[in-house]
Amino acid sequence: MIQFIFGLVIGLGFFFWKQRQINKQLNNVLHSLSNFEQIPSLSKISQVRRSVNLLNEDYNLLLAERDLFKHILNTVPFGYLRIDADNHLIECNTQAKKILSIQRWNPKKSRFFLELVRSYELDQLIQQARKTGYKLSIKWDFFPTSNYILDDTNVNDDIESYEPIFLKAIALPVINDQVIIIIENRQVIKDLSHKRDQAYTDLSHELRTPLTSMSLLAQTLIKHNDNKNKMWAEQIYQEINRLINLVENWLKIAQLDGNPYTNLQWQKLDLQQLIISAWQSLAILAEQEQISLEYQGLENILIGADLNCLTQVFVNLFDNSIKHTDCDGLITVNVTQSKENKSQIIIDVIDNGNGFNPKDLPHIFERLYRGDKSRARTSREGSGLGLSIVKQIINAHGGSIKAQNHPTTQGAWFQISLPKNISMTEN
Structure with a gap:
């Protein structure tokens, strides 16, 4: 009997201890589920x-x-990809596969992004976005390739190339050094733009001959008319020449678009002398407005460039500054070597005029774009092609140009960058 009671006590003790452990575990579970409303009556x-x-x-x-x-x-009509910290492709939608020709991708098998998409530009965008932590974007011509996977370890070396596609990519850095890529196919937009430009070019070719004939006829009228009629003939002649200049400018852009490098006549030029010469061609306009030029920075700089084209760059920039600068204004040209990249020469063209309207800045270099006319100090109107020609010529020389308002003068600030492979300093 005593043994039975002793065993019962031990059994009950073990039962209550176990029950306490279970209740403790249930309390822990309920605590972990605290997001859900608890009902005490249960x-x-x-x-x-x-x-x-x-x-x-x-x-x-x-x-x-x-x-x-x-x-x-x-x-969705755009491509979506997600790249992990080790540059493996871990997510990819249908449109991205189509745009980038990604074939036989398996999310369960880890593969490097460059193994599936052979694009140096896109790979660099991913690296830069991950490094800087900022949203970045690029536009480039992508050359699709057929990269069929033969097995788990080998990639087919027989790569079939297709026509290039003009794409835009946006890189968004996210957590854990991952990068999301948004791809947009802009080939249709590029094709439409090309057709539009080709139509303008064809029209310009057709207009050049009759306009030249009209100019010659106007010159003849000027010679054989009295003073009263001569005034009208001269005005007609000026308007015809303005149209001729517009046609020639458009044809020049089209020529630089086609094959910019081979269309340039390369020669060794003194940069400072070229800039001064360009300014002298506008000396009459500058003197009328009492606007002066100041050259600063490096001297005796020899560059490999096209004399006529690069002269036109500075003529167009100076003409733009004269239009938007008040009397007794100053235009400064500062030539330096890039601090970030020793192989780059920087040319800053700064005026103290009324600067750009912020809404115009994204469109400054677009063809036929004209900014807010109320900001121009003079009544002279441009064709809307001057700054576009500037950009085309600078790009053809392997450089770049950007426009902004100068923080000190509040005027226009054009910054040109030319690579050192076409520039040399002579001691």
């Missing part, structure tokens, strides 16, 4: 069962949202 097991059911419902809802998100990504 037993702890019922409360846990209810919370688990709610958790399961949330899980199923998340799965449904994930499937919806994947469906949306696969139907």
